[in-house]
Amino acid sequence: xNKGNRVFVTGxxxxxxxxLEWKAFWAALLAGRSGIRPWAPEHCESFPVKFASPVDKExxxxxxxxxxxxxxxxxxxxxxxxxxxxxxxxxxxxAPGGEALRHAAVVVGSGTPERDPADMLLALDAQGRxxxxxxxxxxxxxxxxxxxxxxxxxxxGRQNGCHGPSLNVSMACAGAAQAIxxxxxxxxxxxxxxxVAGGADSVLxxxxxxxxxxxxxxxxxxxxxDRLSTPFDxxxxxxxxxxxxxxxxxxxxxxxLARGAVPYAELAGFGCSADAYRVTAPHPGGLGAAAAMxxxxxxxxxxxxxxxxxxxxxxxxxxxxxxxxxxxxxVFADGEHYRRLAVSANKSQFxxxxxxxxxxxxxxxxxxxRDGLIPGTLNLANPDPVCDLDYVAExxxxxxxxxxxxxxxxxxxxxxxxxxxxxA
Amino acid sequence: MRKHSPRIVxxxxxxxxxxxxxxxxxxxxxxxxxxxxxxxxxxxxxxxWLKYYGRVDAAACEAARKTIPAKLKRLCSESTxxxxxxxxxxxxxxxxxxxxxxxxxRGLFAAEQCNLYPGVHPFKEWLGRIDKDExxxxxxxxxxxxxxxxxxxxxxxxxxNNLLSVASSLFQCKGDCGAFGQDEGAAVxxxxxxxxxxxxxxxxxxxxxxxxxxxxxxxxxxxYADRYLSESADGARAFRPYDKSRAGMLLGEGAVALxxxxxxxxxxxGVEPLGGILAVSxxxxxxxxxxxxxxxxxxxxxxxxxxxxxxxxxxxxxxxCANGKGIHQSDLYELRNIEQALGPRAADVPVTCSTPLTGxxxxxxxxxxxxxxxxxxxHGLVPPIAHLEDPEITALALCRDGPVSHxxxxxLAFNMGLTGFHSATLVGGF
Numbered sequence: 001x002n003k004g005n006r007v008f009v010t011g012x013x014x015x016x017x018x019x020l021e022w023k024a025f026w027a028a029l030l031a032g033r034s035g036i037r038p039w040a041p042e043h044c045e046s047f048p049v050k051f052a053s054p055v056d057k058e059x060x061x062x063x064x065x066x067x068x069x070x071x072x073x074x075x076x077x078x079x080x081x082x083x084x085x086x087x088x089x090x091x092x093x094x095a096p097g098g099e100a101l102r103h104a105a106v107v108v109g110s111g112t113p114e115r116d117p118a119d120m121l122l123a124l125d126a127q128g129r130x131x132x133x134x135x136x137x138x139x140x141x142x143x144x145x146x147x148x149x150x151x152x153x154x155x156x157g158r159q160n161g162c163h164g165p166s167l168n169v170s171m172a173c174a175g176a177a178q179a180i181x182x183x184x185x186x187x188x189x190x191x192x193x194x195x196v197a198g199g200a201d202s203v204l205x206x207x208x209x210x211x212x213x214x215x216x217x218x219x220x221x222x223x224x225x226d227r228l229s230t231p232f233d234x235x236x237x238x239x240x241x242x243x244x245x246x247x248x249x250x251x252x253x254x255x256x257l258a259r260g261a262v263p264y265a266e267l268a269g270f271g272c273s274a275d276a277y278r279v280t281a282p283h284p285g286g287l288g289a290a291a292a293m294x295x296x297x298x299x300x301x302x303x304x305x306x307x308x309x310x311x312x313x314x315x316x317x318x319x320x321x322x323x324x325x326x327x328x329x330x331v332f333a334d335g336e337h338y339r340r341l342a343v344s345a346n347k348s349q350f351x352x353x354x355x356x357x358x359x360x361x362x363x364x365x366x367x368x369x370r371d372g373l374i375p376g377t378l379n380l381a382n383p384d385p386v387c388d389l390d391y392v393a394e395x396x397x398x399x400x401x402x403x404x405x406x407x408x409x410x411x412x413x414x415x416x417x418x419x420x421x422x423x424a
Numbered sequence: 425m426r427k428h429s430p431r432i433v434x435x436x437x438x439x440x441x442x443x444x445x446x447x448x449x450x451x452x453x454x455x456x457x458x459x460x461x462x463x464x465x466x467x468x469x470x471x472x473w474l475k476y477y478g479r480v481d482a483a484a485c486e487a488a489r490k491t492i493p494a495k496l497k498r499l500c501s502e503s504t505x506x507x508x509x510x511x512x513x514x515x516x517x518x519x520x521x522x523x524x525x526x527x528x529x530r531g532l533f534a535a536e537q538c539n540l541y542p543g544v545h546p547f548k549e550w551l552g553r554i555d556k557d558e559x560x561x562x563x564x565x566x567x568x569x570x571x572x573x574x575x576x577x578x579x580x581x582x583x584x585n586n587l588l589s590v591a592s593s594l595f596q597c598k599g600d601c602g603a604f605g606q607d608e609g610a611a612v613x614x615x616x617x618x619x620x621x622x623x624x625x626x627x628x629x630x631x632x633x634x635x636x637x638x639x640x641x642x643x644x645x646x647x648y649a650d651r652y653l654s655e656s657a658d659g660a661r662a663f664r665p666y667d668k669s670r671a672g673m674l675l676g677e678g679a680v681a682l683x684x685x686x687x688x689x690x691x692x693x694g695v696e697p698l699g700g701i702l703a704v705s706x707x708x709x710x711x712x713x714x715x716x717x718x719x720x721x722x723x724x725x726x727x728x729x730x731x732x733x734x735x736x737x738x739x740x741x742x743x744x745c746a747n748g749k750g751i752h753q754s755d756l757y758e759l760r761n762i763e764q765a766l767g768p769r770a771a772d773v774p775v776t777c778s779t780p781l782t783g784x785x786x787x788x789x790x791x792x793x794x795x796x797x798x799x800x801x802x803h804g805l806v807p808p809i810a811h812l813e814d815p816e817i818t819a820l821a822l823c824r825d826g827p828v829s830h831x832x833x834x835x836l837a838f839n840m841g842l843t844g845f846h847s848a849t850l851v852g853g854f
Contacts, residue, residue, distance in 0.1 A: 132471050182602070414592075
């Protein structure tokens with residue numbers, strides 16, 4: 001049921017612990033490197049979460065110093081998103097601010113605003129209720145707090161001269177994937193020829209991490225070091241939080257052909273669903289996740305048997321990995337095709353970028369079908385009886401794939417699946 | 425309308441706004457020019473410069489809260505409660521209430537601009553257990569925070585998909601979905617996504633909800649520091665968009681919900697539509713480009729796109745519902761944009777604005793204006809702009825003194841943000 005223009009991926013931009021541009025990121029993924037390292041929030045060494053997957057801030061600042069992206073104060077997630085978007089735009093062969101981008105749309109997902117307790121404490125008035133003094137003192141406080149923090153799409157549009165539609169998606173861990181899917185729809189329908197799509201997030205601050213911790217999401221284990229993220233493993237104990245961004249340039253077939261662009265892959269389908277089950281837990285049968293995958297396949301007019309690999313959401317949490325496995329088995333039950341699927345979880349290497357996670361994972365999926373190389377799921381040493389698919393545990397595998405799915409499931413019960421087709 | 429696209433109509437609407445808790449109360453307030461803005465009273469803040477605010481009625485809030493199951497209630501931010509209340513009304517009007525058959529293909533598209541979380545006040549709540557006389561110790565604070573049962577709920581409320589989570593569960597919306605942030609742009613994004621979804625056949629009905637509040641210390645202080653807020657002690661009447669004596673904006677809060685479906689679906693279900701959504705178009709400009717607005721004409725560009733997408737007759741546009749923030753430069757810029765967009769019809773098409781009734785609602789305002797535009801076409805009347813006495817630009821037919829007749833099949837809702845967002849939504853008959 002493919003209904004309109006074909007959509008190609010023609011530009012990639014990544015900011016992650018594994019690299020600050022897609023080539024380094026992809027090389028690190030294929031080499032099986034880990035971006036996970038010891039971590040603690042600023043001024044709080046006693047924090048229970050001991051590992052994360054942070055971006056190297058000094059290298060990041062140096063890498064994008066000449067772009068003029070960070071002239072105004074901004075949160076980390078915004079900076080990562082602006083940088084990844086600029087990289088993707090340049091990678092696609094466009095000049096920022098150029099006429100070719102004039103009607104481009106921007107659709108990105110981002111997460112919860114970053115709030116530093118030390119800054120917030122400064123904002124509190126001793127009398128408790130008066131905000132007049134806060135207004136007087138604001139100039140002395142962290143200017144990042146003053147930004148409109150839910151306007152990444154608008155900022156990307158302004159900085160790069162993209163005057164088309166601007167959508168800022170807020171769908172937790174499914175945000176970036178949802179944004180990419182909405183970009184597909186826009187191009188199919190002729191609303192835009194070019195869409196800058198993806199996501200950015202940074203949860204590596206005490207306030208957000210404390211919230212995630214209280215929900216039981218991150219792993220507290222201290223004995224696994226950079227092998228802490230163990231998707232589908234029997235001993236998995238939670239995700240490893242990460243930060244960064246993944247942004248792509250989506251382009252209509254006509255536009256890409258007209259300018260001689262060489263696509264990385266085709267974005268062939270998008271499916272999303274809501275569990276409508278519980279705010280704090282996914283549906284135990286994975287009905288919503290399965291619905292999203294089925295919708296993506298139907299959207300692309302593809303039978304389950306045509307799919308060769310899945311870039312799994314694979315968070316390394318007890319609930320997600322078992323439920324995602326069950327959902328995959330349900331969708332690919334015919335002829336037990338699930339036994340022939342290569343299911344890989346990139347979060348084993350670069351952790352969970354939360355709202356941004358679908359961005360780098362979609363990029364990895366696109367590169368995977370382009371190169372015929374599937375990055376492995378690291379740290380899968382103890383097979384879990386309920387997670388019994390082929391998770392590519394041996395490391396990077398050479399395998400030609402025509403169609404692949406990239407899954408992202410969001411806290412609150414939102415599920416997104418993107419169908420990627422190899423570009424002939 | 426593109427030939428292959430189904431026509432999309434609105435079959436249900438609901439509101440919880442400073443003007444009241446029903447669509448009828450919004451319409452009657454608009455016709456009479458009665459503002460719901462009241463003196464600023466808050467259990468959280470007090471301020472010498474923040475004097476008036478468009479507050480949602482506390483009793484209506486409490487009533488809305490009671491309709492939410494206890495397990496969900498503790499996860500809801502205030503604005504989510506408002507959104508649920510508005511959605512409940514809209515679904516009931518569309519014949520899709522909680523007792524109706526729950527289709528698996530009901531979409532949900534939410535726009536949330538709740539600045540309350542993570543805000544200064546929740547942090548203060550976390551700090552409540554710490555002895556104020558002690559020197560502050562971040563490690564101790566962390567432990568206190570981690571020991572606080574409130575913390576995970578504060579985090580959940582901080583997610584910008586709080587409404588989507590709660591409403592999808594409450595109303596069993598399992599179809600296509602989306603949640604959006606970004607001030608005025610969020611509601612437009614939600615509406616646009618719902619239209620995509622319905623036109624592509626990804627869902628059978630789409631619930632679009634916008635909710636939000638600006639009543640948070642940082643947000644208020646930033647708007648104050650930028651000199652956007654009116655400090656007048658002259659009550660709600662001091663908020664005068666497009667008037668020569670305008671002196672800044674007053675803020676408001678609330679929620680608006682619409683149920684959308686195809687015209688065929690509404691006919692099959694025997695539901696009378698409130699009106700149609702013909703097209704949504706938006707554009708973002710940088711501050712530099714905004715200063716060159718005479719050449720860029722963002723409203724004109726948005727309208728041209730909307731007309732092209734809908735194949736609508738520009739001469740059938742009988743009214744404009746504009747944004748009107750009451751800020752000197754912003755209003756002047758907007759009026760010139762409207763003038764450019766309407767071209768030779770600028771003096772003939774009546775222009776109205778709802779912000780003096782509710783306060784500036786941010787993302788909620790964009791959907792409220794779409795609803796008001798639908799009501800204008802339905803009733804054949806264009807409400808006056810409350811408090812407008814001496815218009816800044818006389819070349820436009822800015823409504824004042826009372827409602828005027830609406831002569832066209834369509835109405836147009838223009839919206840703009842303070843940071844460069846512009847949109848045009850075309851509604852009415854086909």
